[in-house]
Amino acid sequence: xxxxxxxxxxxxxxxxxxxxxxxxxxxxxxxxxxxxxxxxxxxxxxxxxxxxxxxxxxxxxxxxxxxxxxxxxxxxxxxxxxxxxxxxxxxxxxxxxxxxxxxxxxxxxxxxxxxxxxxxxxxxxxxxxxxxxxxxxxxxxxxxxxxxxxxxxxxxxxxxxxxxxxxxxxxxxxxxxxxxxxxxxxxxxxxxxxxxxxxxxxxxxxxxxxxxxxxxxxxxxxxxxxxxxxxxxxxxxxxxxxxxxxxxxxxxxxxxxxxxxxxxxxxxxxxxxxxxxxxxxxxxxxxxxxxxxxxxxxxxxxxxxxxxxxxxxxxxxxxxxxxxxxxxxxxxxxxxxxxxxxxxxxxxxxxxxxxxxxxxxxxxxxxxxxxxxxxxxxxxxxxxxxxxxxxxxxxxxxxxxxxxxxxxxxxxxxxxxxxxxxxxxxxxxxxxxxxxxxxxxxxxxxxxxx
Ligand SMILES: [Zn+2]
Numbered sequence: 372x373x374x375x376x377x378x379x380x381x382x383x384x385x386x387x388x389x390x391x392x393x394x395x396x397x398x399x400x401x402x403x404x405x406x407x408x409x410x411x412x413x414x415x416x417x418x419x420x421x422x423x424x425x426x427x428x429x430x431x432x433x434x435x436x437x438x439x440x441x442x443x444x445x446x447x448x449x450x451x452x453x454x455x456x457x458x459x460x461x462x463x464x465x466x467x468x469x470x471x472x473x474x475x476x477x478x479x480x481x482x483x484x485x486x487x488x489x490x491x492x493x494x495x496x497x498x499x500x501x502x503x504x505x506x507x508x509x510x511x512x513x514x515x516x517x518x519x520x521x522x523x524x525x526x527x528x529x530x531x532x533x534x535x536x537x538x539x540x541x542x543x544x545x546x547x548x549x550x551x552x553x554x555x556x557x558x559x560x561x562x563x564x565x566x567x568x569x570x571x572x573x574x575x576x577x578x579x580x581x582x583x584x585x586x587x588x589x590x591x592x593x594x595x596x597x598x599x600x601x602x603x604x605x606x607x608x609x610x611x612x613x614x615x616x617x618x619x620x621x622x623x624x625x626x627x628x629x630x631x632x633x634x635x636x637x638x639x640x641x642x643x644x645x646x647x648x649x650x651x652x653x654x655x656x657x658x659x660x661x662x663x664x665x666x667x668x669x670x671x672x673x674x675x676x677x678x679x680x681x682x683x684x685x686x687x688x689x690x691x692x693x694x695x696x697x698x699x700x701x702x703x704x705x706x707x708x709x710x711x712x713x714x715x716x717x718x719x720x721x722x723x724x725x726x727x728x729x730x731x732x733x734x735x736x737x738x739x740x741x742x743x744x745x746x747x748x749x750x751x752x753x754x755x756x757x758x759x760x761x762x763x764x765x766x767x768x769x770x771x772x773x774x775x776x777x778x779x780x781x782x783x784x785x786x787x788x789x790x791x792x793x794x795x796x797x798x799x800x801x802x803x804x805x806x807x808x809x810x811x812x813x814x815x816x817x818x819x820x821x
Contacts, residue, residue: 375619377751380612381594384687386572386587388607388680393584396577397602397609403445403578404453404559410439411457412551416464418544421501424465427458446576448565452597456560460551468547469494475543482539485531492527493540499524503537504544558601568593573611575600586611606683620753622709629710630803632765632795633742636781638697639704640795642770642803648700655738658689694741701746710755714806716762716798718743760805770800 389397415423415430423429431454434440440450476482476490493500493513499520502513512528514521565576572587586609594613601610630642635655638648665682718739750757766783769776774787776797783797784790792800 375754376616377619377748379615379617379748379752381592381615383573383592383611383613384589385609386589389586389609390607393586394602394604394607396579396582396584397575397600398556398604399578400445400449401556401559401602403443404449404456405553405556406443407439407445407450407453408457408460409552411454412461412553415458416461416551418501418504418548421465421497421504424458424462425497427455430454430458444578446565446578446580448562448576449559452560452562452565457551464548464551468544471547472540472543476539479539482536483531485527486536486539489527489531489533489536490540492524493536496520496524500540503540557603558599561598561600563595563597566598606680617752619751622753622755625705625709625711625753625755627708627710628712628714628803628806629708630714630799630801630806631704632798632802633715633739634795635739637795638700638742640793640799641704641708642796642800644793644796645708647704648697650696651700654693654696658693661689662686693738694745697738697742698745701742701749705749705753705755712756712758712806713746713750714758714760714802715746716765716802717759758806760802765801765805766794766798768801770797770804 411430411434414420420430423433431451434451434454440447443450473491473494476487482490493503496516498516499513502515511533513524516524561575567574567583570585570587571591572585574583574585577584588611594615596614599612601612603609632640634640634652636652637646638651640646665686668678747757749755764775767775767778769783769785769788769790770792771790772785772788774785776783776785776787776790778784778794781794783792783794790797
């Protein structure tokens with residue numbers, strides 16, 4: 372059996388303001404990086420290039436001879452990173468398109484069961500998929516596939532309406548594939564050959580040979596593999612992101628099924644009324660109030676650049692403090708409750724637009740997203756299953772008898788059976804109950820990646 376692992380993104384921060392000159396050199400790479408990516412999107416994003424995407428050597432070779440690298444004067448360590456970065460985006464876009472098509476096909480009533488079978492085959496076998504899209508189809512169906520696959524393809528095609536399926540496939544691709552491009556030039560990927568950790572910081576290669584930019588970092592951890600450098604020119608700082616594979620821990624003693632409710636006052640409450648992050652509300656209100664004060668100060672002194680920088684640095688520190696509290700409390704929750712399964716309400720998708728007007732609101736929405744993200748990540752890393760349930764009416768339903776009750780302050784009361792409890796405890800118990808009844812939205816298990 373293979374050892375399960377999960378990917379965790381870790382960040383490092385520049386320790387000192389980055390000089391204008393150094394920032395210029397880094398932005399130059401970011402600008403070129405964007406150009407290369409957009410070039411690759413443009414040239415290989417269409418259906419005509421499907422055959423070149425796997426395994427990608429053709430693209431690499433073509434990008435070597437196309438002259439773009441020489442034109443930009445870009446070090447190869449960055450150039451090829453940008454190429455593969457863009458190729459990765461193109462591949463994930465195809466994956467998304469295929470997923471959308473699978474779902475659409477399952478709902479489409481004009482397709483027979485045999486049509487769907489054939490379609491699923493086409494979505495799975497890259498060569499066949501490409502052949503259909505590029506219409507290189509002498510006998511109406513894909514040919515030239517490996518023997519066993521060809522036999523399967525022929526049998527499936529025989530049983531279905533090939534014209535209908537192919538037409539459907541082409542239309543769906545046109546519908547779901549969007550043209551990729553990036554406007555952002557605020558960062559770049561770095562391969563191992565382009566950086567070196569030393570002297571409590573990191574040396575990054577630039578476009579001039581032997582002229583490295585040195586960034587002192589706030590910690591002395593050293594990562595290997597690919598990194599991503601994100602630039603914040605106005606704030607004169609940078610973040611280094613590294614993807615770390617962590618081994619998934621299995622806890623044989625984690626055997627409980629735990630329902631939880633997240634809140635803005637107490638961060639997390641279980642169905643037994645155990646509370647984690649009881650200081651969260653206070654810390655969070657302080658932070659939100661500070662932000663609001665600062666934003667009115669900022670409006671008055673818009674031109675004050677130095678003040679702005681100080682503000683950003685302080686905001687960053689405050690945020691870090693809040694996050695370290697959240698993480699510490701989530702760890703405590705897992706250690707104490709020893710859950711095999713955590714049942715919680717699925718978060719509604721974020722509403723588009725209008726969020727920034729009320730700063731308190733936007734901050735709280737954002738922190739809630741952060742708590743969830745961290746909880747899901749920690750569960751993945753410790754092979755704790757997460758079951759997300761539908762949240763409609765979960766706060767006002769009685770977890771004991773199912774009748775509708777009322778919430779006053781933070782107390783839940785059921786007039787029907789007399790049950791009375793803390794509102795969050797009742798909601799957590801409902802989450803647990805709904806998970807058992809199968810009112811489940813998504814089941815997330817300890818699968819790796821993303
Ligand atoms: Zn009741």
